[in-house]
Amino acid sequence: MEIDLSNIKVVGFDADDTLWVNETYFREAEEKFASLLEKYETKNQIDQELFKMEIKNLELYGYGIKGFMLSMIESALQLSNNNVSQRTITEILNLGKEMLTRPVELLEGVEEVLQTLENKYRLIVLTKGDLLDQERKLEKSGLSKYFHHVEVLSDKKEDNYKNLLEHLEIQVGEFLMIGNSLKSDVLPIINIGAQAVHIPFHTTWEHEVVGPEEHNNDHLTLNNIKDILKYLS
Incomplete structure (x- = not known):
């Protein structure tokens, strides 16, 4: 026009x-997050639940990696009925930290x-x-x-x-x-x-x-x- x-x-x-570049790193983190929780749900369901959690938390956390990290943790607890291990929670935190320190x-x-x-x-x-x-x-x-x-x-x-x-x-x-x-x-x-x-x-x-x-x-x-x-x- x-x-x-x-x-x-x-x-x-x-x-x-x-x-x-930004969104590419979120997609990569979502793939790793789904792998961490694969014993609890299908990848498609994990993706859907994480997205719902992000939207629900936007008003509280706003946009960005830290809010995304908190939503991943909350989703992991929810999808696993609070059975997710401390090690997995640590790995989720590390996913966020890796995103925050990328070149x-x-x-x-x-x-x-x-x-x-x-x-x-x-x-x-x-x-x-x-x-x-x-x-x-x-x-x-x-x-x-x-x-x-x-x-x-x-x-x-x-x-x-x-x-x-x-x-x-x-x-x-x-x-x-x-x-x-x-x-x-x-x-x-x-x-x-x-x-x-x-x-x-x-x-x-x-x-x-x-x-x-x-x-x-x-x-x-x-x-x-x-x-x-x-x-x-």
């Missing part, structure tokens, strides 16, 4: 699966894009998740030097974006959001009158999936983040 970005002055970037793997083209745009636009990061973990990943990524502001939000709904843009004195018509999630990075942005670019990642958490009835054509979809340079540079 045709999109006019000539008025854009501020570009917001999602972090996980937009700047660096940051930048996605292709990310740094090239930031280097090209940093002198022309005000660049900010708008992500959700655990504050300490996101700060760690940003530091390890080596990308913090490109951003004027970094915000870790509890959620990415219309009011979250509205309040933040107002706080940062950013005009809605001058803001562009780039991210991998239609639910979190695109649709809320369009609904408040700003512009958005969707760059799908090959793996999407089920909670972030939206149905066909929620899709619209009011945004640009790109295959690679480098393609944004055709519109902004």
Whole structure:
């Protein structure tokens, strides 16, 4: 579709699966978690119960690896009728710790894009998740030097974006959001009158999936983040 970005002055970037790899590690941890509990249930049932537990706990723990770890432990207790061993609980904790200490793997083209745009636009990061973990990943990524502001939000709904843009004195018509999630990075942005670019990642958490009835054509979809340079540079 045709999109006019000539008025854009501020570009917001999602972090996980937009700047660096994230969801892949959750899928790997889920596979290992299912293996740990295979004597209690089928893999499909374990996956379903873990997802239900994550959604139930979102209001308490928010997004991120620590909440995921706690949900794995709670699911293990539930699926095993509290018979899961201390050793297995320790292994589940270690799965989470491994995720928290993994190197940051930048996605292709990310740094090239930031280097090209940093002198022309005000660049900010708008992500959700655990504050300490996101700060760690940003530091390890080596990308913090490109951003004027970094915000870790509890959620990415219309009011979250509205309040933040107002706080940062950013005009809605001058803001562009780039991210991998239609639910979190695109649709809320369009609904408040700003512009958005969707760059799908090959793996999407089920909670972030939206149905066909929620899709619209009011945004640009790109295959690679480098393609944004055709519109902004």
